Amino acid sequence: MTAPQHRILLAEDEAHIAKLVEFKLTKAGYKIEVALNGAAAVERLKKEPTGFKLVILDVMMPEMDGWEVLRFIRSDAAFKALPVLMLTAKGHQKDMANAAELGATQFLKKPFDPSELAELVKRLLGDAA
Amino acid sequence: MSLDWDNDPELKAIRDEFVRSLADREKALIEALSSLSEDPAGGLRDIQHVAHKLAGTASSYGFPSLTRFGELVDDRLDALFSTSAGGTELAKEGEVAKKYARALADALKKAHASGKDDPAILATDGAKSLISAGG
Numbered sequence: 248m249t250a251p252q253h254r255i256l257l258a259e260d261e262a263h264i265a266k267l268v269e270f271k272l273t274k275a276g277y278k279i280e281v282a283l284n285g286a287a288a289v290e291r292l293k294k295e296p297t298g299f300k301l302v303i304l305d306v307m308m309p310e311m312d313g314w315e316v317l318r319f320i321r322s323d324a325a326f327k328a329l330p331v332l333m334l335t336a337k338g339h340q341k342d343m344a345n346a347a348e349l350g351a352t353q354f355l356k357k358p359f360d361p362s363e364l365a366e367l368v369k370r371l372l373g374d375a376a
Numbered sequence: 377m378s379l380d381w382d383n384d385p386e387l388k389a390i391r392d393e394f395v396r397s398l399a400d401r402e403k404a405l406i407e408a409l410s411s412l413s414e415d416p417a418g419g420l421r422d423i424q425h426v427a428h429k430l431a432g433t434a435s436s437y438g439f440p441s442l443t444r445f446g447e448l449v450d451d452r453l454d455a456l457f458s459t460s461a462g463g464t465e466l467a468k469e470g471e472v473a474k475k476y477a478r479a480l481a482d483a484l485k486k487a488h489a490s491g492k493d494d495p496a497i498l499a500t501d502g503a504k505s506l507i508s509a510g511g
Contacts, residue, residue: 261429263390263393263397263433263437264433267437270387270390271379276440324403355431358432358443359436
């Protein structure tokens, strides 16, 4: 497998999901940085506006939730083209509507198969076989 | 490519850590249960928080039955809080929650001890009461 080495910012407060995603995407050749809340994710983006090829956002997070982070991303011209993958709660139809309305590139319902996530990330970054 | 839980040492360590976390989730549920009589809204919110996080995580680690149980609790409490439920309704739900939240706590305890998913947790009275209520 070709190692794309793209950097991905993952904002997820559930440490066990963050670890599993980090494991799977690192194995797939990506470099993952984890922010354990939305505010930390925004700080990372401000610090390195061109540092990440993709942002993966959980919805329910302390300090700033995923929707607030997504609004920040889409309101700043520096991140206009940055793909955002939202991790939404299963069965919460309003989450999917929100994701589309606020400009998320894609959403994935939790719980997810880590392999499915890796395939989705590859497609979003143009790394799919 | 599926995850090789048993043969990849790094992955096994991550999973073992998740299984250990089930004891913390059980403890959080029991604490929420003990606060229900005094603060039904707060206790129910705490129960929902544990259930929501469990629902979004467990299946990714190979525990689909825990995810399903978590979803049942989360959905029930989501429906309750999406209405303007008052003190009487919250106190009433607090009484019902003692049954299903205890059953979920028991399920967490068993999963922590065995390290395996067990569909039988969905056949307990606590889970069945949620399923028959429309979950």
